[in-house]
Amino acid sequence: MKTCKRICAAALALLLCLGLLPSPALGAGDTVEIATPHDLVELAEKCGLDAWSEGKTVVLTADLDLTAVPFSPIPSFRGTFEGNGHTITGFHLTEKGSRQGLFRVVEAGGVVQNLTVEGVLMPGGSKSSLGLLAGENAGTIRACAGKGAVTGQSDVGGLVGLNSGTVERCEADITVTGVENTGGVCGRNTGVLTGCTSRGQVNTAPASESLTDPILNTGGVVGRSEGAVAGCENHAQVGYPHTGYNVGG
Numbered sequence: 001m002k003t004c005k006r007i008c009a010a011a012l013a014l015l016l017c018l019g020l021l022p023s024p025a026l027g028a029g030d031t032v033e034i035a036t037p038h039d040l041v042e043l044a045e046k047c048g049l050d051a052w053s054e055g056k057t058v059v060l061t062a063d064l065d066l067t068a069v070p071f072s073p074i075p076s077f078r079g080t081f082e083g084n085g086h087t088i089t090g091f092h093l094t095e096k097g098s099r100q101g102l103f104r105v106v107e108a109g110g111v112v113q114n115l116t117v118e119g120v121l122m123p124g125g126s127k128s129s130l131g132l133l134a135g136e137n138a139g140t141i142r143a144c145a146g147k148g149a150v151t152g153q154s155d156v157g158g159l160v161g162l163n164s165g166t167v168e169r170c171e172a173d174i175t176v177t178g179v180e181n182t183g184g185v186c187g188r189n190t191g192v193l194t195g196c197t198s199r200g201q202v203n204t205a206p207a208s209e210s211l212t213d214p215i216l217n218t219g220g221v222v223g224r225s226e227g228a229v230a231g232c233e234n235h236a237q238v239g240y241p242h243t244g245y246n247v248g249g
Helices: 002-018 037-046
Strands: 031-034 057-060 074-077 080-082 087-093 103-106 111-113 116-121 128-130 134-137 140-142 145-151 154-157 160-163 166-168 171-177 180-183 186-189 192-194 216-219 222-225 228-230 245-248
Touching (some): 031 037, 037 074, 103 111, 128 134, 134 140, 145 154, 154 171, 154 222, 160 166, 171 180, 186 192
Parallel strands (some): 074 103, 080 111, 087 116, 103 134, 116 145, 128 154, 145 171, 160 186, 180 216, 186 222, 192 228, 216 245
Antiparallel strands (some): 128 160, 154 160, 154 186, 180 222
16 A cells, blocks of 8 residues: 555656646635725735736725725736625825726726725826726726716726726716816727716816817717727716817717
């Protein structure tokens, strides 16, 4: 019996050395629970590595208040973020930059669902691709909501700045101000928007008194769409007298 065990162990070691047996992927299938603002800060730091979140399910287990927390947006997310119906409040960002939101980029294959975000997004600098939930989305954002204000230059949306993925059954009650491609749910869409609702005002006042660029493409749901929009609604004011070009509900 001992001889048999030694032979089996030796054979297994040989197979591993030859690479004939698959080694388990680091973090594959892991579940990460977020219960405190500190946990969310740590998540953002770990997601600085593009592939860290791939294969992971992140579960929010409580409402979070970021008002007094030095939080930087989650850079790149490829896993599944399950909000469980919870709300993240106090998200406030004024630093310079583009591709800004709670998630800077939701990558292809990434999923964010059942989450509400409340806050203010008003960065300086180039300030393009802005959304309270995600600056850019190439994955799936589902059954999420937002409340607050977003102000920027181009591709400015209440929930998502630039969408090339899918945004479905989401609701935005967000005041949105931008110059080019400004929408209540999404600034610019090359993907799919379906079943979404906007209740926040969009470009109802000039973005700046010193503004020289014309305001282009303002919409209640989406500012500019080269993709698909289905089953969406707008319930708020869009534009103001002489607001610019291509203004619609």
